[in-house]
Amino acid sequence: MNANELSEKSPDQLREELASLKKEAFNLRFQQATGQLENTARMRQVRRNAARVKTVLNQKAQAAAE
Template identity: 80%
Template sequence: MNAQELRGKTPDQLREDLSALKKEAFNLRFQQATGQIENTARMRQVKRDAARVLTVLNEKAAQAAAE
């Protein structure tokens, strides 16, 4: 997921993506705690994707406020 793709989405779609990423992050943390996680790099990827979505949401909010 890159920022260009995210900038093309609406804020509602971004919030849905963020919700899905947070659920996935929770599930990955749960798997790690129980020793069942297979791909540990996925945790880092999900956290960064969530941060990227939040950044784009904040950019859109700032742009809307400036108009």
């Protein structure tokens, strides 16, 4: 997922994507705490994707405010 793909989505779609990423991050943290996490790199990917979604949402909100 890159910023160009995200910028094509609507704000509602971005919020849904952010919610699903947050759920996945929660599940990954839970797996790590119980010792079941196999792909530790996925945690970093999810965090960074969530940050990308937030960035695009803020850019769209700023553009709408202008």
